Amino acid sequence: MLVLVFLIGLSACFYVYYKVKGVRAKPSLAKEICSAKSSMALGSLVLFYGLNQMILFHSVLTLVIGGIFIVIGAGSAWAGYKAFRHYNPLHAKEAERDHA
Template identity: 50%
Template sequence: MLNGKSSVALGLFVLLFGINQLFLYDTTLTYIIAAVFILMGGFSAWIGYKAYRHHVPYVIKEAEEMSKS
């Protein structure tokens, strides 16, 4: 679950960094690199979110079992 959260955070950082670069520089190379960062960041955040949502029910079940004992 923590791995999913960290993947979302890193993906958002890379995505937002790519968006930030679009506002700072006006070269073709910057647009290409920013597009790669935006795609990689978005993909990483999406996969991390899916991993997080996969593990949440197991964490809830484990927490319920721990509170019973």
């Protein structure tokens, strides 16, 4: 499916973008937020890739491996989301303190 290929490419672009942004970030909380976002992007890339493989090929082995990719990708995206939710308020407080 062309939509999944587009989402895989978009996820890869976001992953590279947030990895580079995280390396270039100065404060440690900004690095953690970029790391969490890149984890979400990589998780979605793996999830979409597994889903794409399950749709394209219908062998038992492909379905099992695609299912494993979906579970791992969803777990990585969920862990990245949890990390983002943890670090985002701390980063907002730090930014507010720096501007005051």
